[in-house]
Amino acid sequence: FELGDVPATYAELLDMMLPIVRADFRLLETHRALRTPCLHLPLHVFCGREDEDSPLELLAQWQDVTDSPCSIDFFDGGHFYINESRDQLLRRLRQLIQNEDRISRWLPSPPREGALPLFCLSHAGGGVSLFRDWQRLLAAPFQVCPIALPGREKRLAEPPVTSLQELVEVLSSLIAPYAQRDFVLYGHCFGASLAFEVALALQGQGLIPRLLAVSGSRAPHCPPPFRISSLPQEEFVDALRRFRLTPETVLN
Numbered sequence: 504f505e506l507g508d509v510p511a512t513y514a515e516l517l518d519m520m521l522p523i524v525r526a527d528f529r530l531l532e533t534h535r536a537l538r539t540p541c542l543h544l545p546l547h548v549f550c551g552r553e554d555e556d557s558p559l560e561l562l563a564q565w566q567d568v569t570d571s572p573c574s575i576d577f578f579d580g581g582h583f584y585i586n587e588s589r590d591q592l593l594r595r596l597r598q599l600i601q602n603e604d605r606i607s608r609w610l611p612s613p614p615r616e617g618a619l620p621l622f623c624l625s626h627a628g629g630g631v632s633l634f635r636d637w638q639r640l641l642a643a644p645f646q647v648c649p650i651a652l653p654g655r656e657k658r659l660a661e662p663p664v665t666s667l668q669e670l671v672e673v674l675s676s677l678i679a680p681y682a683q684r685d686f687v688l689y690g691h692c693f694g695a696s697l698a699f700e701v702a703l704a705l706q707g708q709g710l711i712p713r714l715l716a717v718s719g720s721r722a723p724h725c726p727p728p729f730r731i732s733s734l735p736q737e738e739f740v741d742a743l744r745r746f747r748l749t750p751e752t753v754l755n
Contacts, residue, residue, distance in 0.1 A: 542569040543615060547599055549592060551584030552577045570616035572680060606677065608658060611651055614681045618646035619713075621687045622678055624694030624701075625649070626719070628749055630656035633691075645687075650674065667700065675704040682710035695720030 546569045550557045559575070566573040576595055578588035585592060606613065611631060614620035621641070625633045631649035638647040652670075654663035664670040674697070678686070682705055690698030695717035702715045721727070731742040743749040 540568060540570040540616060543571060544569060545571045545603060545613070546573045548573065548575040549584075549595075550575065550577055551580040551582060551588070553579075553581040554584070556582065566616075570618075571613060572616075609651055609673070609677050610648060612646070612648050614646055614648055614686075617644065619644045619685050619687070620646050620648045620681055621689055622698075623647060623649045624688075624690035624697050625652075626692035626694060626749075628655060629691075629694070632656060650677075667697075670697065671700045671704050674701045675708070678705065679708060679710060682712070685713045687714045687716065688712050689716040689718070690720070691718040692720050694718075696723055699723050 546565055548562050548565050550562055562575055565575075578584045578591055580587045621637075623631075623634045623637070625631070631651050634647055634649040641647060651658055652664070653661035664673070678688075678701065688698045688702050690696070698715060698717060700723075702712055705712065729742070729746065731739055731746075734742060740754060744751070744754055
């Protein structure tokens, strides 16, 4: 046996390693975390299918320590499945990380466990800053969860989505994991039309919001009072200012 550049016999290696392993187990045996949620982040649990020391009913108790979603994946193998199922584990980790990155871009404040989420969609060109002070004014159990669309604020460098169907599919898939409990959709102006379509898509999946709240918008079957999206830029800006569709701070 060799430990780095230091040659060692089996007995010497055992003498070196056992105190370390013993100390680690002592820490493990004396550690007791709070059962009430102490984390505010998504949690994912991995385990080997043949790991007899980690049955599903015990793994599921990880949900007790976070107020965010918790999920479980099983892989072939026992306690050290990370050796025989390494490639599958790494693929799943990569997928989860990329998915969490996508979720955090669209949903900077994901719903916490036990909260009643209020998903908010802003006016045309608007962003999550419109709802910055809402949480302070809303008492528990409500949680304001503004949705960040591409092309504005922190996502300014990203191109806007130009297909309503694509946008609705993304938003409904984003909200669906949190829609097994009560939730509310709110939209203002452009956001109202978008919230209506998202509510319709979720309803088709059997996911019904407690309330759809719309603001500053005609009913979806009524034609818009004006058509300005194809105007040259100068006329487009004049129309936005004339109809007061965008804050002056943006136009100026």
